[in-house]
Amino acid sequence: MRTRLSVCRRKRRFAGEDAAKAAALAATITLRPYRCDRCFGFHLTGRTRGKRSL
Template sequence: MRTRLSICAKKVRYASRQHALLAAAGADTPLRPYRCDRCFRFHLTSRIRVR
């Protein structure tokens, strides 16, 4: 699924997966990093992949 530009602009951008994982470790809910197809940096999401 492609990230909408408006969503990308609202989210925190992390330079690497490691930085995003460190931020996710301090969260109250389970979060996972993903590479954004708009800015090519990493964001966090609470959505679970369903395949």
């Protein structure tokens, strides 16, 4: 699924996957990092259905 540009602009961008994983593990809710196809950085998502957890 392609990320909408308006969603990409609202989300925090991480330069690397390691930084995104660290932020996801530090969060109080379950989050998963993914590479954005718009900015080519990493964002976090709460959609974890059918995906591997950290």
